[in-house]
Amino acid sequence: MASLLARIARFAFRRRRLVVALWLLAATVAIACMAVFGGASKINQTFTVPGSQSQQALDRMKQAFPASSGTNAQIVFTLPAGQSVTTAAAERSITSVLAAAAKAPEVAQVLSPSQTGAVSPQRTAAIAEVEYQVSGASLSTSTLDALKSAVQSAPHGNLQVQVGGPAFNNGAANPGAEDLVGVLVAVIVLAITFGSLVAAGLPLLSALFGVVVAVAAVLSLTGAVDISSTALTLSLMIGLAVGIDYALFIVTRHRSQLARGMAAQEAAATAAGTAGSAVLFAGLTVVIAMAGLSVVGIPFLTVMGLCAAGAVFIAVAVALTLLPAFLGFAGTRLTPKPGSRTARREAAITDTAAASGPVNGAERWTRIAIRRPLATVLIVVAALAGLAWPAHSMSLGLPDNATAPSGSSQRAAYQEVTADFGPGFNGPLLVLADTSHSSAPAAAAQQIAGSLRALPDVAAVTAPRLSADGKAALIQLVPKSAPSDQATKDLVTGIRDQAGALEHGTGATIAVTGTTAVGIDVSSKLGSAIVPFAIVVVGLSLVLLLLVFRSLVVPVKAALGFLLSVGASFGVVVALFQQGHLAKLIGVDATGPVTSFLPIILMAVLFGLAMDYEVFLVSRMREDYVHHGSPIGAVHAGARTAGRVVTAAALIMFSVFASFVTSDNMILKQLACALAVGVLIDAFAVRMTLVPAVLALTGRAAWWLPRWMDRALPNLDIEGTSLEQDRATQSADPHGTHQEPAGASTR
Missing domain, CATH: 3.30.70 (Alpha-Beta Plaits)
Structure with missing residues (x-):
């Protein structure tokens, strides 16, 4: 894999004008298709469960x-x-x-x-x-x-x-100018990380290019497929965040190789073969996880997952092809200037292989974490378990006008109806009676309406309306409780469970529907899918990480860390949006249920992002362990070389997600908040703290794999070992395209 990606990068570096031209053509085609076949005007909010x-x-x-x-x-x-x-x-x-x-x-x-x-x-x-x-x-x-x-x-x-x-209900989630705050924060973080505006601009430029192509492609499909505004915004949010992060990892490795004296073309190839391998793997995990939403069997969730997966796929493709072309245009201008802070940092990283002292904040933090590894593990697990505790009372539903923006007409209407009529009038149920087999359809409908009035938690039942052919009757039932209350859900379930008794002697059959009932069915379907989906995601993480790191401890630790991150994120969302703790800090002035599809979306996205940080951080640790064989030294080296860039990536991801928390759309606000909190917890509490502590605690056992399994598993070469062999071959070939400078290293 590393050799293939390196060859692609060399080609893109040499033929940079052709590569850029091809990507511009792709963008032009996507925009043209958007103009002809789709557009933002065809975006909608489709939340239904076919077959319910x-x-x-x-x-x-x-x-x-x-x-x-x-x-x-x-x-x-x-x-x-x-x-x-x-x-x-x-x-x-x-x-x-x-x-x-x-x-x-x-x-x-x-x-x-x-x-x-x-x-x-x-x-x-x-x-x-x-x-x-x-x-x-x-x-x-x-x-x-x-x-x-x-x-x-x-x-x-x-x-x-x-x-x-x-x-x-569920108004469109339209991105606004305030969402650019995340981009501005990303620019600042990149500038600080690289110490160069040119280097900082490349990840942003490539990410924005990928987002333009992805969004245009999604909008071009709106003429044929129902795509919600939430799906579009999720694609924008995910594509921008991972696009910046993936480019950040590759550019960081590229500059590291330049600082060590490697020629620009070979530095780009090495970055693509090492960091690019991690990008490809991490991106594919996100794509698989998001595309995996289709197994739930709900069309709007399938579309949402596929749109986000497409955005991530494009971000990976841009990072592995267009970015090396950009690096070709930049040439040696990305080389840290002698004596600059970046050059000194790279020299310190290279010269402190024995880890005589911390060279940056990430390594300093890691040393604190592994000083008492068992205590660190216990503290982190206890803290995350405490954050996750509110999740046990999580209630799922689709936000309604009770949580609409304060001062909006729909919010005012909801409050007026609640005050003058009762909360149930905001979400009446519709009971459809099939009277085609009734001898007296009108009488049958009246009898059913009378039986419905006798049920508990029923505020009012309207007179039945017969269809033109007399084969159906429509009855409106108003609950005493609000649409999102558990009592309303119990009422819908009760009517369905007692359908036989309600229909007794009428020859008619009934079904409960309406906006409130549809929302209840969506939440029920998604709620029942959470555990199976979690099992699939965790199982997938175990298999993928087993292939990448050829270890038993690393995959198990990563999967358990992922569950801790997800649980803590769930707990924070419930505490903020459902229980109202500190909710006003993020502009929430009314509590309500957690959006029914948030848990599954969060698990899919956070799984991919968690694997990002796991791969980028632990792959550098494994790379050092393979070369030097010291478990503790590998933890230090991984933190020293990858910890800083993982920190920057997490801050960028957090800022991009957090900027969407200002949205008036409650679905997007909850989703953005959950992702921002999840990234922050996973990157800093789990990957930068818990992971080093566990690896230090387990020592050499962390990298152990049974011999039979080692022989059976394919070697993905994410450390880029094959690149050294390729360079040795090129150095011995007088007709090779490049001869490696003396003293160059892949590390």
């Missing part, structure tokens, strides 16, 4: 009740205490508003408060419904904004009017 009872019922409703088969918005009218929405003047204002709403784009029908029966007991509030024939996933932000504008511009007298409802 709620989705099957929605599919049947498209035939029986086309106007009610999509999502709906609510128009909430309120007056101060002592005034009534049923007066003639108030009703005229309501009629005016509803007439304007009916003319808004994509509206199927508008139901007045008299039709919905939603007038508060004090007559100070009323709810009208705006029904769409399409799901909320297919409604664009502009469509919903048009409804708001139409309602607010219509004459409404002294009525307070707010627009909200299920159609506004």
